[in-house]
Amino acid sequence: MIAKYRLLALDMDGTLLNDEQIITPTTVEWIQKAVNAGVHVCLSTGRAFVSALPYAEQLGLETPMITVNGSEVWRAPHEIYRRSLMDPKLVQEMYDLAKADDIWFWAYSLDEVLKQDNWDGDVTGREWLKFGYHTEDDELRHKLLLRLQDMGGLEITNSSPHNLEINPLGVNKAAGIKEVCKLLGIEMSQVVAVGDSLNDLAAIQQAGLGVAMGNAQKTVKQEADVVVATNNQDGIAEVIQKYIFTEAAASVGSK
Incomplete structure (x- = not known):
């Protein structure tokens, strides 16, 4: 068959x-x-x-x-x-956004998953695949989404109603x-x-x-x-x- x-x-x-x-x-x-x-x-x-x-x-x-x-x-x-790797400049901008509003975040490099509690924000020397945020504050998450859309070059989705997942545009x-x-x-x-x-x-x-x-x-x-x-x-x-x-x-x- x-x-x-x-x-x-x-x-x-x-x-x-x-x-x-x-x-x-x-x-x-x-x-x-x-x-x-x-x-x-x-x-x-x-x-x-x-x-x-x-x-x-x-x-x-x-x-x-x-x-x-x-x-x-x-x-x-x-x-x-x-x-497909992400532009380190965009990773830095996304890190800065997370720190500004104290939003839980993580990032996938080729070698490891870095999170809010184990990453100093240094993007150099790593190859980046994905960035993510998690917040149950709907208003804050919407504000963050608008900022990310303004940045350009990003594919923005989610894997739960409370997070945002970001890949390079078109990925x-x-x-x-x-x-x-x-x-x-x-x-x-x-x-x-x-x-x-x-x-x-x-x-x-x-x-x-x-x-x-x-x-x-x-x-x-x-x-x-x-x-x-x-x-x-x-x-x-x-x-x-x-x-x-x-x-x-x-x-x-x-x-």
């Missing part, structure tokens, strides 16, 4: 992983069924590679990976294909998935992209089938083609059962 969809691009936190940060046995089982049917399963995450890798290994995946919201595309685990999961498609020789129309937050939005909008988890942010649900169960209710298993195997069976039956 040849599936209509050839690539399943999965966000991790709030999507593949439940709230306990694990992949349930049911979800593992259905992902293995998809892989055995010839579907490429690609982790597409805001996490750093070292944080995503154990889950790829748990699933036995040797397929491409997208990490740090698309700042890194891996041909296979440990084999980097493309990396996002959708762009990463397009590169993975080229590596695999498939089209975006053959992709199922699944997620729950604004850093998944572009991928969900541009994939052949865009899927929002039941726990997704409102905007993501509105833009998705379908909404499935939550990350605590094996929503990924539902995606595979309903939209990969059912579609495959339908395409065989129509021949």
Whole structure:
């Protein structure tokens, strides 16, 4: 059986992983069924590679990976294909904004994750991939968003309603998935992209089938083609059962 969809691009936190940060046995089982049917399963995450890798290994995946919201595309685990670095001047400006309003922040360099409590603000000598902020003060977060938009050169999303995640302009999961498609020789129309937050939005909008988890942010649900169960209710298993195997069976039956 040849599936209509050839690539399943999965966000991790709030999507593949439940709230306990694990992949349930049911979800593992259905992902293995998809892989055995010839579907490429690609982790597409805001996490750093070292944080995503154990889950790829748990699933036995040797397929491409997208990490740090698309700042890194891996041909296979440990084999980097493309990396997009952030201008250190922009990192310095974002650091200064955080300090001015005492907003919790973090930044991903190639070597480590630096946070408000372990970073002196020195941007030299490091290669930067992503910057992030967290505040539950909606007014402050909105003010910060406007300042970031004025800076230019930034791709601004989030991975929760209370944070902002910043990558170089044009770097996002959708762009990463397009590169993975080229590596695999498939089209975006053959992709199922699944997620729950604004850093998944572009991928969900541009994939052949865009899927929002039941726990997704409102905007993501509105833009998705379908909404499935939550990350605590094996929503990924539902995606595979309903939209990969059912579609495959339908395409065989129509021949």
